[in-house]
Amino acid sequence: MLIYLNGEFVQEEDAKVSVFDHGLLYGDGVFEGIRAYNGRVFRLREHIERMWDSAKTIDLKIPITKEEMEEAILETLRKNDLKDAYIRPIITRGVGDLGLDPNKCATPTIIVIATGWGAMYGDLYDKGLTAITCSIRRNPAQSLPPNVKSLNYLNNIMAKIEANYKGGDEAIFFDTNGYVAEGSGDNIYVVKNGVIITPHTLNNLRGITRMVLLEVADEMGIPVLEQNLGYFDLYTADEVIVTGSAAEVAPVTKIDGREIGTGKPGPVVKQLMAGFTLKTETEGTPVY
Numbered sequence: 001m002l003i004y005l006n007g008e009f010v011q012e013e014d015a016k017v018s019v020f021d022h023g024l025l026y027g028d029g030v031f032e033g034i035r036a037y038n039g040r041v042f043r044l045r046e047h048i049e050r051m052w053d054s055a056k057t058i059d060l061k062i063p064i065t066k067e068e069m070e071e072a073i074l075e076t077l078r079k080n081d082l083k084d085a086y087i088r089p090i091i092t093r094g095v096g097d098l099g100l101d102p103n104k105c106a107t108p109t110i111i112v113i114a115t116g117w118g119a120m121y122g123d124l125y126d127k128g129l130t131a132i133t134c135s136i137r138r139n140p141a142q143s144l145p146p147n148v149k150s151l152n153y154l155n156n157i158m159a160k161i162e163a164n165y166k167g168g169d170e171a172i173f174f175d176t177n178g179y180v181a182e183g184s185g186d187n188i189y190v191v192k193n194g195v196i197i198t199p200h201t202l203n204n205l206r207g208i209t210r211m212v213l214l215e216v217a218d219e220m221g222i223p224v225l226e227q228n229l230g231y232f233d234l235y236t237a238d239e240v241i242v243t244g245s246a247a248e249v250a251p252v253t254k255i256d257g258r259e260i261g262t263g264k265p266g267p268v269v270k271q272l273m274a275g276f277t278l279k280t281e282t283e284g285t286p287v288y
């Protein structure tokens, strides 16, 4: 596997980063998770824009242009002969000393990894995911805004650990006000009486797949509301859905032991999954 590392393509075993890199020492950096479908990168520009916004927020000055990053991503796919892939661009603060000060880090480290990766949840797209609500709150926007896709994912990993202990495929975060925020790695929606309801995007990541899902819903004439949700809304929903670039569009059929709706993926999620797949098959930036 060839990895893009600071402007060069190197073999995986040679793709090494310093132990003084602040991405490693402090999670100081940003990343993206992007998919390519059949030789086209899905929503590439949107991911790059979000990456730049994340970097801007943490005052990380990226030494290459958005176009250069896009080209690095496309070239990584070409070099690895990949048509369907999961792509992970990473920009860290770079190599510094053992102190926190980012001013000591001269140059950001830029990495692009691309691998073949099929459906993240395997057969659960047919069966539905089992989720748990998480006792740990999502980072509040007043601290580290969840809108920043930073390398500091410990909050999410703590949620995942809880899901693992409780036998869940995914953990659902609440925000510090007690409202539903998002999954550990995806955005969340409930469907009630034919209406999709999803939280506002202050206390979650502004998912690119979320944007796509809202587009699909609009095109299909399914009404969407953005409003606060509590655990009552989760348990009493007709359907619960999660979305992400890795997860794609997935039904949740059990939360904290309660069956959601009929306990099987419902008609709305099935429609949305089909609409999403159609977009992934017909849109995207050509690799070749």
Ligand code: PMP
Pocket: 033, 156, 182, 183, 184, 185, 186, 187, 204, 205, 206, 207, 208, 209, 210, 243, 244, 245, 246
């Ligand atoms: N929330 C979190 C915490 C995530 O890690 C992700 C995955 N990037 C998402 C939501 C979904 O975002 P996207 O659809 O852009 O992948």
